Amino acid sequence: MGAVPKHKLGKSRKGRRRSHHALKAQNLVPCPNCHELRLPHQVCRSCGSYKGIKAVEVKSE
Template sequence: MAVPKRKTSKARRDKRRSPNMKMAAPGLSVCPKCHEPKLPHRVCPNCNYYDGKEVIAAEA
């Protein structure tokens, strides 16, 4: 069985791991009512509309 002769340094180990640790930006869509960016398939936090209907009643 193959055994490493020397300890792998942190720099060498992290250099190998770094390409896989990048975070991806969330995909944003535009609200058709207020034209603000929002997450897809979710209620718009700005105007409280989803699929052309008001889902959350606006505070008076």
């Protein structure tokens, strides 16, 4: 048999516990090569460059 709560938790107590569960907005920075927004410390999806060098070949659609 699993663990069962002995008393009901109120809405405010439950809400205070879940106050840190919210999603945070991503920190996007412009690519120095093509000026598209990208995640920091990651290869740019539009041009494939990272720290000024071509890291990945990007497929053109």
